Amino acid sequence: MAAxxxxxxxxxxxxxxxxxxxxxxxxxxxxxxxxxxxxVSGDQYKALRLGFRPLVNYIGxxxxxxxxxxxxxxxxxxxxxxxxxxxxSFSMPSKYSxxxxxKPNNNQVYSxxxxxxxxxxxxxxxKTDKTGSLLKEKEKILLDWVxxxxxxxxxxxxxxxxxxxxxxxxxxxxxxxxIISD
Numbered sequence: 337m338a339a340x341x342x343x344x345x346x347x348x349x350x351x352x353x354x355x356x357x358x359x360x361x362x363x364x365x366x367x368x369x370x371x372x373x374x375x376v377s378g379d380q381y382k383a384l385r386l387g388f389r390p391l392v393n394y395i396g397x398x399x400x401x402x403x404x405x406x407x408x409x410x411x412x413x414x415x416x417x418x419x420x421x422x423x424x425s426f427s428m429p430s431k432y433s434x435x436x437x438x439k440p441n442n443n444q445v446y447s448x449x450x451x452x453x454x455x456x457x458x459x460x461x462x463k464t465d466k467t468g469s470l471l472k473e474k475e476k477i478l479l480d481w482v483x484x485x486x487x488x489x490x491x492x493x494x495x496x497x498x499x500x501x502x503x504x505x506x507x508x509x510x511x512x513x514x515i516i517s518d
Contacts, residue, residue, distance in 0.1 A: 360460060371428065381466040390445055395426065479514070482514060
């Protein structure tokens with residue numbers, strides 16, 4: 337059990353500072369982030385698994401030349417341009433820039449730079465399932481909180497998963513995040 341709890345704590349995560357906290361909800365300022373992402377189709381549950389494999393192959397140097405890249409947390413997922421299109425992303429370790437990041441051999445994998453941004457985030461534990469009911473429940477709580485605070489939401493919801501699938505639900509760290517106006 338200690339391994340499930342401790343492993344994510346040793347992975348690099350995107351840098352942020354908390355400016356407001358209200359229970360499980362935080363307003364955070366994230367520094368810029370460099371992501372490697374893929375677009376996949378399917379329901380949310382299936383799409384997360386489909387998007388994970390090409391990204392693992394990328395950081396493991398199985399789908400490109402060069403050294404392996406350290407795993408980071410969280411795995412991010414957001415809705416793409418259509419109802420069944422999803423973007424799955426890994427943040428890259430802070431030592432990389434867009435210029436120094438190894439080029440993928442798989443044209444499905446692409447780089448994204450996210451500028452410094454203000455977000456609202458709800459943090460929770462639990463195991464997500466094929467229905468996405470836990471994610472929807474927490475997303476609704478977050479969106480209601482943001483609206484009641486008169487922040488303007490300027491992104492689709494992003495779902496952040498910090499643990500591997502074998503981690504028991506009560507030990508998992510999950511988040512729903514939206515970018516909000518400054």
